[in-house]
Amino acid sequence: MSKILMKGNEAVAEAAIRAGCRLYFAYPITPQSELIEYMAKMMPKVGGTFIQAESEIAAINMVYGAAGVGKRVMTSSSSPGISLKQEGISYMAGAELPAVIVNVQRGGPGLGDIQPAQGDYFQAVKGGGHGDYQLIVLAPSSVQEFADLAADAFDLADKYRNPVMILADGMLGQMMEPVEFKPAKTQEELDALANQHLSWCICPNADGDAKHHHEINSLELDPEILEKKVSKLYEKYAEVEKNEVRxxxxxxxxxxxxxxxxxxxxxxxxxxxxxxxxxxxxxxxxxxxxxxxxxxxxxxxxxxxxxxxxxxxxxxxxxxxxxxxxxxxxxxxxxxxxxxxxxxxxxxxxxxxxxxxxx
Incomplete structure (x- = not known):
């Protein structure tokens, strides 16, 4: 396959679509606006759904819902927008929901400016939201790697039932470099992806022996049960640390x-x-x-x-x-x-x- 000259923001969007992402919810903010523009244009062409949410808070809660039914879903933003998503990200980690979140960082704190920076490291790796949890955080350094890690991010999110953040910056989002994409998922592969979470996700109840009810929730009012739940999360995180260091x-x-x-x-x-x-x-x-x-x-x-x-x-x-x-x-x-x-x-x-x- 020949290489294509693309901006980083566009390349990560195309790679996500090829990886099976069919649901994308976001709110515009520079310097990642090309990503949302690309998704607005391309998602309908592959039978996907794009929604420009009314806010970053709305967008991350749309992601929560889509992840809860076992779909490959992504959102993206830049630094202050990611801050607004933090409550929802903590909810998703607590509910063990797989999703991909792209942060194309800008200067801060506050609104800062739209130039490239790396000031969101603590927020990403130390837990930007409340409670005890971890994100898997991937940091690309080229447009090619930005695209490659997008595909990997969905696989990691599904494997560990955990949100994955791609931590890029304004320079990487805006620069243009040649990129070669992995082959797009076939319909058979997409069908398999749709079925891999049936043991836990929200899906239509069936009759008879197949009837079930799955609950997606991060709320647990019994402190002893919550302690066990969080301890189990950290057992999972230990497996991530053992297997996924790059x-x-x-x-x-x-x-x-x-x-x-x-x-x-x-x-x-x-x-x-x-x-x-x-x-x-x-x-x-x-x-x-x-x-x-x-x-x-x-x-x-x-x-x-x-x-x-x-x-x-x-x-x-x-x-x-x-x-x-x-x-x-x-x-x-x-x-x-x-x-x-x-x-x-x-x-x-x-x-x-x-x-x-x-x-």
């Missing part, structure tokens, strides 16, 4: 003197700086988390070779993922951080200067 390594070797950690599009800038320094004879490696949760703690710990004298974290925020890096490093070597705020994206020259100062 990361990329770049230029890792036993000769590395500096280990960099960065995620999303920020990691691409760091790679460019590493390439310049490698050409000058420096040895620097990179670990890029692809799953921000579950986090690749062991991969970072094992990447600290015998010559590494510092781990340097780069993010487009005030220092959020750096806390997870410090847990992974566990005091073996110093951890330094540098980031840019307000939607400003650092350059390879910026990163290069910071790294050169370490030698």
């Amino acid at each position: 990361y990329e390594t770049y230029n890792l070797s036993d000769d590395n003197e500096i280990l960099c950690v960065a995620w999303g599009t920020a990691a691409r800038v760091v790679k460019s700086a590493i390439n310049e320094l490698v050409a000058q004879g420096k040895s620097i490696g990179l670990v890029r988390p692809i799953t921000c949760w579950p986090y690749p703690y062991e991969a970072i710990a094992s990447a600290i070779g015998p010559k590494v004298k510092k781990v340097y974290v780069f993010e487009l925020n005030s220092g959020q993922m750096v806390e997870d890096v410090m847990i992974a490093v566990n005091g073996k070597v110093p951890v330094d951080f540098w980031g840019k705020l307000g939607g400003i994206v650092f350059t390879p020259a910026d990163i290069q200067a910071k790294l050169e100062a370490c030698f």
